[in-house]
Amino acid sequence: MNSPPTGFNPVPQAEVDFLGTQPVPARPYYDPDWYELERKAVFLRSWINLGHVCEVPSAGDFIHRTLEFAKASLLIVRGKDGAVRTFYNACTHRGTRLVREAQGNRANFRCPYHSWTFAQDGALLSAPDFGGFHLSKGQCALKAVRTEVLAGLIFVNFDPGATPLRDQVGEFAEEMESVPVARATEFSEYTYELKANWKIVYDNFQENYHLRFIHPRSGLGGTGPDNPFGYPTRYRFIGDHRGQTIWYNPETQPRGPVQVAGFMAAANALAGKALLDTPHGSEYFCLFPTFFMLGNPLQNFSHVVYPIDAGRTRGVIRMYWVGEAENASELFARHAGLTMMRDLHAEDIDVIEDGYAGLSGGALEFIHFQTQEALCRHLYNSVVEKVRAFQAEQA
Amino acid sequence: MGALSPGFEALEPFVAQWALAGETARAAARSAASDDERKNFYAAAQPLMEAALAYLDGKPIGSLGASDATLMRLMLSLANVYHSVEVLGDAEADNARMRNRLAFTDHVPY
Numbered sequence: 329m330n331s332p333p334t335g336f337n338p339v340p341q342a343e344v345d346f347l348g349t350q351p352v353p354a355r356p357y358y359d360p361d362w363y364e365l366e367r368k369a370v371f372l373r374s375w376i377n378l379g380h381v382c383e384v385p386s387a388g389d390f391i392h393r394t395l396e397f398a399k400a401s402l403l404i405v406r407g408k409d410g411a412v413r414t415f416y417n418a419c420t421h422r423g424t425r426l427v428r429e430a431q432g433n434r435a436n437f438r439c440p441y442h443s444w445t446f447a448q449d450g451a452l453l454s455a456p457d458f459g460g461f462h463l464s465k466g467q468c469a470l471k472a473v474r475t476e477v478l479a480g481l482i483f484v485n486f487d488p489g490a491t492p493l494r495d496q497v498g499e500f501a502e503e504m505e506s507v508p509v510a511r512a513t514e515f516s517e518y519t520y521e522l523k524a525n526w527k528i529v530y531d532n533f534q535e536n537y538h539l540r541f542i543h544p545r546s547g548l549g550g551t552g553p554d555n556p557f558g559y560p561t562r563y564r565f566i567g568d569h570r571g572q573t574i575w576y577n578p579e580t581q582p583r584g585p586v587q588v589a590g591f592m593a594a595a596n597a598l599a600g601k602a603l604l605d606t607p608h609g610s611e612y613f614c615l616f617p618t619f620f621m622l623g624n625p626l627q628n629f630s631h632v633v634y635p636i637d638a639g640r641t642r643g644v645i646r647m648y649w650v651g652e653a654e655n656a657s658e659l660f661a662r663h664a665g666l667t668m669m670r671d672l673h674a675e676d677i678d679v680i681e682d683g684y685a686g687l688s689g690g691a692l693e694f695i696h697f698q699t700q701e702a703l704c705r706h707l708y709n710s711v712v713e714k715v716r717a718f719q720a721e722q723a
Numbered sequence: 724m725g726a727l728s729p730g731f732e733a734l735e736p737f738v739a740q741w742a743l744a745g746e747t748a749r750a751a752a753r754s755a756a757s758d759d760e761r762k763n764f765y766a767a768a769q770p771l772m773e774a775a776l777a778y779l780d781g782k783p784i785g786s787l788g789a790s791d792a793t794l795m796r797l798m799l800s801l802a803n804v805y806h807s808v809e810v811l812g813d814a815e816a817d818n819a820r821m822r823n824r825l826a827f828t829d830h831v832p833y
């Protein structure tokens with residue numbers, strides 16, 4: 329414990345001056361009218377992570393997802409040609425949902441109502457008594473939603489004119505491709521629904537100021553004498569996207585024999601797959617508007633925040649794994665890591681919901697972000713910019 | 724379920740409460756247990772962890788027999804309960820109240 333200090337220096341204010349320092353209006357963090365603007369200006373125009381290619385490994389595999397902000401039921405389908413496509417889960421005859429189950433495999437998609445049948449690429453294959461419609465089948469393909477795969481992660485965008493995600497995120501693309509998620513074949517998942525605005529949820533997971541107060545025991549290695557708040561060593565801003573480089577306390581010791589065994593088994597399993605020493609393991613990627621991923625191969629989790637309405641938010645957290653666990657030790661290690669992550673995420677729930685409860689009645693005109701809450705300020709600025717641009721278009 | 728293999732008999736009293744299939748059931752068991760139940764399970768299982776994992780590592784993970792699957796599930800419960808004993812301590816109750824809202828999507832064989 330007598331090692332020399334790591335000489336940690338927090339990111340200086342000068343580096344984030346461009347974001348401003350003024351108080352931030354509180355209303356966007358609870359107001360339903362503002363959320364309605366966000367829905368159109370942000371969510372219906374941004375890339376949203378809905379899954380991973382490992383969920384649809386073979387032709388005909390599909391997953392069915394509902395996005396509340398778009399009031400959309402979506403089908404993500406792997407085609408015979410290997411491409412992953414997304415369609416509205418709505419028969420083009422009269423809109424009936426084609427699929428109810430969450431996932432499965434279909435050679436084609438037949439509407440239960442009048443037997444219109446669609447191929448895996450969305451083309452209308454057959455429809456009984458079709459001559460009476462005075463249409464061509466080409467006019468009746470399933471309605472597609474733009475789909476892009478980055479690091480194995482499937483993103484969709486309802487805006488036909490949106491810039492490709494890969495072009496938006498710059499250097500993050502190559503870095504994310506180097507993380508185990510890009511080669512993942514399975515995952516563990518837990519989900520939540522919280523009574524809070526989506527930005528209050530999201531902001532909690534992009535600032536470290538709270539770590540020492542909310543995670544004093546479970547936040548292993550996130551804080552230390554040189555860096556009592558566990559601030560990051562770097563912030564990056566790429567358009568509307570952002571990231572931080574995580575600081576780890578070099579003095580950290582696991583707390584007990586099971587935690588030690590879990591870490592060692594996890595490290596052994598990753599080393600055996602050449603996944604332990606990856607170049608971007610300290611990066612935390614925050615893709616606008618609602619996606620997070622930690623690059624650390626020992627804790628390679630994604631976290632997506634989906635607004636339900638102005639005051640309710642749904643979340644999906646996944647830890648991604650490369651290959652099936654090869655033995656009991658690897659399976660044990662995965663579960664030990666999953667436990668750490670879930671227990672840590674649990675600790676944030678009260679303060680997130682209390683944040684919304686405190687604001688939602690209009691108690692405050694402004695909230696405040698300090699230098700080391702720069703990512704929260706950047707999210708706010710990006711949202712406001714999108715909403716103002718949308719309003720200008722409508723004017 | 725089948726009796727546990729020789730060497731692991733000391734875990735028999737914990738099978739009913741902790742040898743559960745799926746993350747959802749194991750997480751619920753941890754949250755529902757008393758402090759003493761968690762500590763007693765940890766105290767019995769932790770000293771056998773190394774031997775149990777070494778023993779199970781010698782078996783094909785995809786097709787464990789009934790008694791080995793029971794031992795695997797006990798170890799996976801240990802991989803959950805350890806965090807309350809080794810890390811959270813008296814913060815476990817508050818953590819349980821909040822983490823019960825983080826629902827697992829089960830899709831693993833054990």
